[in-house]
Amino acid sequence: MEATNEFTHQEYLELENEKLDLESENEELASKSKIFITTTIIFAILFVLSLGYIILSEVNEPLFGKWPQVAQDNRQLKVQLSELNGLKPTIDSLVTINNTLSEQSDTQEGVFFEVQIGAFEHFNMNQYMQELARLKKEQVDTMDKYTLGKFRNFKTAQAFNNDIKKMGIADAFIVGKINGQRVELQEAVVASKKTLY
Incomplete structure (x- = not known):
């Protein structure tokens, strides 16, 4: 045991x-x-x-580090952005006024759209030129080509062209010009989108 x-x-x-x-x-x-x-x-x-x-x-504002400077820069940028946003209506207004003045001037610089209302060989409209202040005559080869109106904006030219057609000038169409020279309409439309007036 x-x-x-x-x-x-x-x-x-x-x-x-x-x-x-x-x-x-x-x-x-x-x-x-x-x-x-x-x-x-x-x-x-x-x-x-x-x-x-x-x-x-x-x-x-952050308590330490670089953030206070970033916060200050951010505040300054917000103030500048606010000031720029406040200027936008003025800038838009100036662009509109500039476009209107250039449409009414004899300048050929830049992109414009005109409405051609006819091309005639044996019809002289010189007697009406003073009454139709915006009517322009161009002689190309043996043809006298008449345009009416001068627009920076293609949509405005389209609206005017439609009104001209409603008045009975069925053959009216839009002509594109760059620096006074006729170009393909599409080329003028593309150029007008790239240009700020």
């Missing part, structure tokens, strides 16, 4: 050693768990603080 008691005692010692090993492992895991939880909490706090700072800096 003594052998049985020693064996039981031996088993008891092994179990006691296993228990100590498990307790040591458990303490080590608890320590690692505390470190992990502490690290996670610290990272979460840093994340929340960073996110809060970013959100706050969107509403207010």
Whole structure:
């Protein structure tokens, strides 16, 4: 029986050693768990603080770094953009006035559209030229070509051409000119889109 008691005692010692090993492992895991939880909490706090700072800096000026200069530059750009937006109606008005003046002038520079109302060999309209202030005559070879109106905007020329046709001049059509020279209509349309008057 003594052998049985020693064996039981031996088993008891092994179990006691296993228990100590498990307790040591458990303490080590608890320590690692505390470190992990502490690290996670610290990272979460840093994340929340960073996110809060970013959100706050969107509403207010940042507290440090280069952002104050960026914020100041951004404010200046917003002021300049506001000033430019305020000038847009004035610029649009000036462009309209410039187009109207150039349409009424004798200038040949730039892109224009005119409505040709006829081409005649044996019909002289010189007697009507003063009454029809915008009527122009061009002689090309043996043909006298007459145009009426002078427009920078193709759509305006189209509207005028339609009105001329309604008046009974069914053969009226739009002529494109660049710097006083006739060009293909499509070429003049493309050139007018590229040119700001």
